[in-house]
Amino acid sequence: MTLPHPNTDQISLPIVLGVLGDPTRLAIVRYLASKEGAALNCSQFLDLGSKTNLSYHLAKLREAGVTRAEVVGTNRMITLRRADLDARFPGLLDSVIAAAVDDPALPAVGGHDIEVPA
Amino acid sequence: MTLPHPNTDQISLPIVLGVLGDPTRLAIVRYLASKEGAALNCSQFLDLGSKTNLSYHLAKLREAGVTRAEVVGTNRMITLRRADLDARFPGLLDSVIAAAVDDPALPAVGGHDIEVPA
DNA sequence: TCCTTAGTTCAAAAGTTATTGAACAATTGG
DNA sequence: CCAATTGTTCAATAACTTTTGAACTAAGGA
Numbered sequence A, B: 001m002t003l004p005h006p007n008t009d010q011i012s013l014p015i016v017l018g019v020l021g022d023p024t025r026l027a028i029v030r031y032l033a034s035k036e037g038a039a040l041n042c043s044q045f046l047d048l049g050s051k052t053n054l055s056y057h058l059a060k061l062r063e064a065g066v067t068r069a070e071v072v073g074t075n076r077m078i079t080l081r082r083a084d085l086d087a088r089f090p091g092l093l094d095s096v097i098a099a100a101v102d103d104p105a106l107p108a109v110g111g112h113d114i115e116v117p118a
Numbered sequence C: 001t002c003c004t005t006a007g008t009t010c011a012a013a014a015g016t017t018a019t020t021g022a023a024c025a026a027t028t029g030g
Numbered sequence D: 001c002c003a004a005t006t007g008t009t010c011a012a013t014a015a016c017t018t019t020t021g022a023a024c025t026a027a028g029g030a
Helices: A013-020 A023-034 A042-048 A051-064 A082-088 A092-101 B013-020 B023-034 B042-048 B051-064 B082-088 B092-101
Strands: A067-072 A075-080 B067-072 B075-080
Touching (some): A013 A051, A013 B013, A013 B092, A023 A042, A023 A051, A023 A067, A023 A075, A023 A092, A023 B013, A042 A051, A042 A075, A051 A067, A092 B092, B013 B023, B013 B051, B023 B042, B023 B067, B023 B075, B042 B051, B042 B075, B082 B092
Antiparallel strands (some): B067 B075
């Protein structure tokens, strides 16, 4: 049971940019980058949408070549394809992540975005 | 007669990425980068689509803060907002342009993409 | 085995974006 | 003034994307 991923040389610039041009997906990528190394399952992202909706967004990221999903039991362990993206589009992912980290408009994963005082 | 542009601090990462996630617009940006300094009018891009369609794509780029359009007579002189984008998202535009330059799938402006021999 | 957990798939609805042609406005040159 | 050039706007349509809920699969634990 392996999921389809593009090869490094099949990763397309406009498709990657288009896929990253969505706040939910950018938030996913930012969170993955902040947990670099760790493989996260989909449930980590439930703050960002419903289970079905995340399945959709995570599939988009995977099909574009931005993430890799490995099947481990009933889980899909998700990682950023950092090395592949760096090889294909040097510097792009780093600058996107750096900009995303500073973007207060993106939805947050660990949540607690803003606590409104009583 | 000046056209509306976002301020530098109003430029949004997901909007910029989304706008660049289109082959026609990426081709426009690539061409502008290759002619850095020169201000080009819209007709330069007619290889990429109809007049109306270009008007649409150029408006998207301008509204996202990727380009600046200055009205000069009946022309709109278009330039890349390189300094503003660099200030807001360091390294992003450079890496996108570098990747776009190498992308054979993007439509070409000076055209002559491939000449089919008789 | 049965139940739970993790995630997918499907079809429908809603929303957004791209493309087109016809009509329009503004400037410039004759 | 008249005509040509440059580009916009509008409405229609076509094409895609996002979101949803219900139904499903597959693995793991009691």
